[in-house]
Amino acid sequence: MRMPKWKGKFMIVEAKRLGISIAGKSIVSSVDLHIGDGERVGLIGSSGSGKSMISKAMLGLLPTNATAEGSVMLGDTQVIGADETVLASLRGRYVGAVFQNPASSLNPVLIVGKQVELPLKLHYDLDKADRQKRVIAMLEKVGLDEATANKYPSELSGGQQQRVGIATALITSPRLIIADEPTTALDSITQRQIVDLLVTLVDKAGASMLFITHDFSVLARATTRCYVLDDGQVIESGDTADLLDNPQNAQTKKLVGAARELTLQRKQDCDD
């Protein structure tokens, strides 16, 4: 595959002047965004800022009444205007997705083992024994034991369900993981575990990640670089740590301020 380069790195995603509108109403306008090989990049903004629409555009999953303009390249494939067969071969192979609510993104009538196996079955020509071996190995990587393979999603906790979601996204070793608010529905301890797990697995696989959130404290843990979205436009971008220390835009300041305010301010470190 011939891929465009940026600063000597292969470009995994490149969006140029991406615009999305629904029923004549502009949702996203003129967004430029790129993710290099092996990068973990954040997309942050409050609800309604257009974050999810951008991720949907990258996955070719925009609602049917939406129109997109501009360009989104996944490697050397143009996603905007691509037909379903092209998109279907990208999803799973090139790009995997982890969604916000595992309870609704997992199939409730499919046991975990079958669910994680499905992308392998659809995209690769492997025999059953080989697939099952990979499924068990993948479950172990996300911290679930072999017995989980025979359980239904409803028998798992929210955190375990999200681990299954991550396993399903990573089983085909995609180049890019799009994680759209993967921790928002989870409690605070589980949130941290899931973020750390995603970061470790993505790095280990040498993949790239687009991490979408409204919470800077999650973003700081998950990404090295980020884009701040407000009202469908990128208002600021750069190194995540720099943005957190020295936000320029008023909206960025608001998001950073909120994250700081809601983070524990302790008088002393506890001795553990």
Add this chain to the structure above:
Amino acid sequence: MTEQEMLLIGKGISRVFGKGKNQQRALDDVSVEVCSGECLALIGGSGSGKSTLTRILLGLDQPTSGTVAFEGNPVDGRKSAGYQALRRESSLVFQSPFTSLDPRWMVTRSVAEPLNIQRKRSKTDNLDIAAKVRESLALVGLDPDEFLNRYPIDLSGGQAQRVAIARALVTDPKLIVADEPMSAIDVAARLQILEAFAAIRKSRPETSIIMISHDLGVVQHIADRIVVLHNGKVVESGGTDDVLNRPKAAYTRELVAAASL
């Protein structure tokens, strides 16, 4: 403080769901007290028993063993004096404002509803409902003139949740229970919710608040005391400062780490 001065007391509460092999102990010998005018935070992860405890404290579910008393009167079944007083004197704020507000009702009608019900019940007509609605909205930081005639769909998540809070405080209750009022809300808008609760504490110092959350970060500025629940048991309780700065239980330390940047 003597038991009579406590607003709400739960003693030795256990709740077991299911029978035989499928038996699940959701709460195990949990005791909590809420004093008048205090803000108590109930903290725990998913499945820790927070919501079950809340339902029992509000008399909406019966404990398998243990007792609940409101202002000294036992809350024991719908006919009990404690239950009746509790329903009159308490109100709830739920996690998602968009499912707890009627989408077909304007803000003014939603906020006025508890008062309308009270008026029907008590058959008194001397309530100035419109004035109370305006006062409540102003207290949570929403300009009545701007918001009275809006529908939930025209509100942001933070605004909608503040309408739900205005509805909860419009009857001037002795107890407001907020079940994860910030979990479904954007981080930036969570601050507005916190400010609304801070305003309530300031202008209604007698009102007690139980704030349920999984996140120590959101309750640090608002709670006087924290009770940490884990697997249906109280693993730690104490003043906010103590729990945050000198956590004793291993689980609390995990919570502290999860809420730190």
